[in-house]
Amino acid sequence: MKYRVITITREFGSGGRTIGKALGEKLGYDVYDYEFVKKMTMESGLEEDYIKEHGEDANKKNLFSFMWTNAGGSVSDQLFIAQREAITNLANKGNCIIVGRCADYILKDREDVFHVFIHADMDFRAERIVNKYGERTDSPEKRIKDKDKRRKAYYRYYTNYKWGDATNYHMSLNSGKLGIDHCVDLIMKGMDDTL
Secondary structure, three states: OOOEEEEEEEEOOOOHHHHHHHHHHOOOOEEEEEHHHHHHHHHOOOOHHHHHHHHOOOOOHHHHHHHHOOOOOOOHHHHHHHHHHHHHHHHHHOOEEEEEEHHHHHHHHHHHEEEEEEOOOOHHHHHHHHOOOOOOOOOOOHHHHHHHHHHHHHHHHHOOOOOHHHHOEEEEEHHHHHHHHHHHHHHHHHHOOOO
């Protein structure tokens, strides 16, 4: 069976989005990340800025309350439900790569989906985000820790799984050690080898 969908879960600054884009170009697959935000905005009726800020991680200011009191029909829950539906619809269309947004969990029971986790050491990630996003008030390491903490909380809340646990993926790659291009090649090889 051919893998029609690839999910890429990634640590902040590890290059997961870049790997997804390069992989999409090589395979001829559509890639959904920022593009997904626009699709969600149209389908959910929620504001684009809200989706960008809360679409795959807990709100920084309300991390504790998000984890313990975000029940019922909250806006966060509405966003996750709309996101789950959009991801399922994209997967049904096939031949796509979905970056982040709990797509690995949402599509975990499908046989035609290949799941990848991208990680790297702190030095690689810090250098990468400074080059990509520029200087900010916070140190790159603080930004990375904060973003990853928020992603972990969001993922745990909506999936009850541990974010980044290698058992949830077909492949886990260290982009800092392997390089972006080699990660792309390994994913393609991994997909072929598991067919």
